[in-house]
Amino acid sequence: MVASESPSRQVLCPVAAALDVVGDRWTLLIIRDLLRGKSRFSEFRQSVEGITTTMLSDRLKRLEAEGIVDREFYSEHPPRAEYILTAKGHGLGLVVGALSSWGEEHCEHDLTLISRDCGHHVVPVYQCTTCDEPVPRSSVRIIEAG
Amino acid sequence: MVASESPSRQVLCPVAAALDVVGDRWTLLIIRDLLRGKSRFSEFRQSVEGITTTMLSDRLKRLEAEGIVDREFYSEHPPRAEYILTAKGHGLGLVVGALSSWGEEHCEHDLTLISRDCGHHVVPVYQCTTCDEPVPRSSVRIIEAG
DNA sequence: AACCATCGATTTGATATCTAAACTTAGTTG
């Protein structure tokens, strides 16, 4: 089940809440490709490894319903849409980046993360929003919000 | 299907490679709780929202097979194991953190990320491995590795 | 010794989800 929790079951953890939306086999691959500038059904069909048209159609609908993409029609007859990431959708860039970084380190691959500015390799790290200092991964805790 | 791609299908993208391992409904929730210090079957059963024993048992096996957790027996008869994150498993902390951060911003929740050092709220950001400077999310690209 | 509880699962039958492949609709190209 994706993005369709029963309203009775409260999800108090933001990780669980996020995974209710993107915690399946396909959603984050579609978002990866949206981040790479793809926008059309046929592009995702080609670039999302092994996805079926049924799944792609379904996931794009869910993403629109969640406010992660906007569907914009560039033709009315026949209906032809392109999918654009919203700000909420762009926020998932770091999730995809963190997966990419882990995949680079621990799996077989062919791609890598770079900065468009300096051209160097980048990695995700934690940063304190108050001190603006980097925080080592081992210091980070998930706690109940006050 | 998790963590069991056919050997014929090459996964060249590290995001896809990572999602082959952790791209399902439960794995990252188990890793979240391993990061919070839980280690036993019965603990995960209580803390992973809505997981069945079947799924938990299966996912722990996969995680061990992938080298993400070590299974250590603290009793031989009956066999009683606890599950400890490997270095590879700890590497998924930033994936969980990025999901948490996104969930905090965009979903209902009750928890938050803080630094154990300064006690402040932290977020994941990109950093250049060469310049040691933060890199804005919008500057980061996935490209073919040279 | 008989009974109950706990832990870490496995088994079973029902249900939900996903897949592959064919089909649809409307416009476009040769």
Next chain:
DNA sequence: CAACTAAGTTTAGATATCAAATCGATGGTT
């Protein structure tokens, strides 16, 4: 006008997941 493309939908069958019961080993209780 036949073939092709884009963006899906439909259908039937395979696969994954679920809830609930069960299991085996041990420890505690009466």
